[in-house]
Amino acid sequence: MEIAGRRVLVTGASSGIGRACALALVRAGAEVVATARRAHLLDTLTREHPGIRTIQGDLLDASFRQTLCRTVGLVDVLVNAAGVGAVGPLLDLPLSSYQRMLELNVVAPLDLVQRLAPAMLAAGGGRIINVGSVGSYIAAPPTTAYASTKFALRGLTDGMRRELREGGVAVVLVAPRRVRTEWFEVASGSGPLDDAAWPTGTSAPHEVAVAVMACVSAERPPWVRFVPAGAGLRAHLIGLGLGGQLPEPARRLAQSVLRVARL
Numbered sequence: 001m002e003i004a005g006r007r008v009l010v011t012g013a014s015s016g017i018g019r020a021c022a023l024a025l026v027r028a029g030a031e032v033v034a035t036a037r038r039a040h041l042l043d044t045l046t047r048e049h050p051g052i053r054t055i056q057g058d059l060l061d062a063s064f065r066q067t068l069c070r071t072v073g074l075v076d077v078l079v080n081a082a083g084v085g086a087v088g089p090l091l092d093l094p095l096s097s098y099q100r101m102l103e104l105n106v107v108a109p110l111d112l113v114q115r116l117a118p119a120m121l122a123a124g125g126g127r128i129i130n131v132g133s134v135g136s137y138i139a140a141p142p143t144t145a146y147a148s149t150k151f152a153l154r155g156l157t158d159g160m161r162r163e164l165r166e167g168g169v170a171v172v173l174v175a176p177r178r179v180r181t182e183w184f185e186v187a188s189g190s191g192p193l194d195d196a197a198w199p200t201g202t203s204a205p206h207e208v209a210v211a212v213m214a215c216v217s218a219e220r221p222p223w224v225r226f227v228p229a230g231a232g233l234r235a236h237l238i239g240l241g242l243g244g245q246l247p248e249p250a251r252r253l254a255q256s257v258l259r260v261a262r263l
């Protein structure tokens, strides 16, 4: 699908991955509508590129989701990037936090798809990009609860793509590993993560945006796109190693192999 001229809705566009996607898409000629809660950050987005239209609101609020979809009308592409995490033991997680995380990471994307996909189907096609995670495959501490929401998003994405493909709507899960955004600070409520200490490197938000753009423009996009490509294997090994399921020497060996192989 040609990106120029397409109408795109990007959620989570005030920061990180969603923001990088909004900017990359508008620079490629798309007509971008960007949404998030923080109005001052949406203002900086339009200052960075005046072509972006912003709609401020809280995706946890079902009535905002309805207003948002009514306001944007027909879109060719939906990028579901808004999401939050939680860092810490499962046993300590307040159920109310888990319910909010499920609502934002799983229910809201489904709600937007239910509201926007019928018009895409009627128009003959479209693209839906759900931002998952390597956590869509591995639920390891300290982000077990968060990962379970990303498992659910992967399940929905798999089902959606089967239900919508005959109508020309391709649905893709973009699954990054660690990306240098506010995610960890927000999820942990603590200071920023020391990315230099991250065992196998990190990605910039723009790298995820490049993968999203590739999935939008490809004639037949894959249904899962890891960022970086090949990170599925790495994620699996890291999940095993850092999840405490490997003894220490084996964990260190796995990390060295990953570093040398640049997986």
Ligand SMILES: NC(=O)c1ccc[n+]([C@@H]2O[C@H](COP(=O)([O-])OP(=O)(O)OC[C@H]3O[C@@H](n4cnc5c(N)ncnc54)[C@H](OP(=O)(O)O)[C@@H]3O)[C@@H](O)[C@H]2O)c1
Binding pocket: 011, 012, 013, 014, 015, 016, 017, 018, 035, 036, 037, 038, 039, 041, 057, 058, 059, 060, 081, 082, 083, 084, 085, 104, 131, 132, 133, 134, 175, 176, 177, 178, 179, 180, 181, 182, 183, 184, 186
């Ligand atoms: N960073 C990583 O390592 C990583 C790795 C894999 C996957 N991901 C996923 O990538 C996606 C984007 O995260 P990020 O890394 O870019 O983190 P981020 O910088 O914290 O971005 C999260 C975005 O979600 C929006 N958001 C949060 N709560 C919202 C709500 N109630 N209503 C509307 N918007 C809301 C935030 O905007 P406001 O606060 O302004 O509303 C922000 O724009 C998430 O789904 C995350 O799970 C991140």
